Amino acid sequence: MTLVEMLEKNAREFPEKKAIIYHDFMLTYRELNETVNRLTHALLEIGFKKGDRVAFMLPRIPELVITFLSTAKAQGIAVPINFELLDDKIRAVLNNITPRYFIVHKQFLELAKRAVPKDSEISIIVAGENYEGEYISWKELQKGKNPDNPCPAPDKDDIVYLNYTSGSTGNPKGAVTTHSNIYWNTIAAVDALKLTPDDIHLCIFAPFAHPHEIFSRALYLGGTMVLVDKIYPKSIAEAIAKHKVTTMMGLSPMY
Numbered sequence: 001m002t003l004v005e006m007l008e009k010n011a012r013e014f015p016e017k018k019a020i021i022y023h024d025f026m027l028t029y030r031e032l033n034e035t036v037n038r039l040t041h042a043l044l045e046i047g048f049k050k051g052d053r054v055a056f057m058l059p060r061i062p063e064l065v066i067t068f069l070s071t072a073k074a075q076g077i078a079v080p081i082n083f084e085l086l087d088d089k090i091r092a093v094l095n096n097i098t099p100r101y102f103i104v105h106k107q108f109l110e111l112a113k114r115a116v117p118k119d120s121e122i123s124i125i126v127a128g129e130n131y132e133g134e135y136i137s138w139k140e141l142q143k144g145k146n147p148d149n150p151c152p153a154p155d156k157d158d159i160v161y162l163n164y165t166s167g168s169t170g171n172p173k174g175a176v177t178t179h180s181n182i183y184w185n186t187i188a189a190v191d192a193l194k195l196t197p198d199d200i201h202l203c204i205f206a207p208f209a210h211p212h213e214i215f216s217r218a219l220y221l222g223g224t225m226v227l228v229d230k231i232y233p234k235s236i237a238e239a240i241a242k243h244k245v246t247t248m249m250g251l252s253p254m255y
Helices: 003-013 029-045 062-073 087-097 106-115 138-142 179-193 212-221 233-243
Strands: 018-022 025-028 053-057 077-080 101-105 123-127 159-164 174-178 200-203 224-227 247-249
Touching: 003 029, 003 062, 003 179, 003 212, 018 029, 018 062, 025 029, 029 062, 029 138, 053 062, 053 087, 053 106, 062 077, 062 101, 062 159, 062 212, 062 224, 087 106, 087 174, 101 106, 106 123, 123 138, 174 179, 179 212, 200 212, 200 233, 212 224, 212 247, 224 233
Parallel strands: 018 224, 053 077, 053 101, 077 159, 101 123, 200 224, 200 247
Antiparallel strands: 018 025, 159 174
16 A cells, blocks of 8 residues: 555545644645645646655655655655755765755755755755745645646555665665555554554654654554654643644654
């Protein structure tokens, strides 16, 4: 089962169920699927092809999930980039993957501009409220686009993203991840933790390290994912209490 199949199944079976909660913002599965479709059609209309790569530097916000799933629907390869790296390290990744598009939050725009190789044909798309500038607006790009499911859909063995390693024993490497890899990893977690469609998920993984962990279990189950952009004890506790979180995933130091 692919990420695309999971999303479209939930949009059919639980259209009005909460898919994403971010502070006071909420998207149902129907709204999430339609938003993903609009961005997918927008990418396809500006020349995106199967196997093209989309690099992105986005915090833990709804745009992260939407961009990842839209890239998957367009049969592309998502490449999350660590925005805590220096310019030259980011440039090395961009040179390595030669992305078609670089989707960045406006708070990382200056970093992205410095990191993009000179004479590069990489197009920058900027996410973030009220962005106006020389680059393509993530929000404006979707306006008036088709909310229906595009076709053809990706295959379960298609590469869906490159997960860059930390580089602790050498230069970071893009570990290849398929839809099937994510599916079986998710099945194992759901089975081990006895998760159900009623669970409300909070994942505090970094958005550039295993970003699928932020949404994959909720997406598979038709559950709800809660996003927090800042990892502080108070903000995490408030999110758990306010949204009645039932399952949480993070690294040991976070706990």
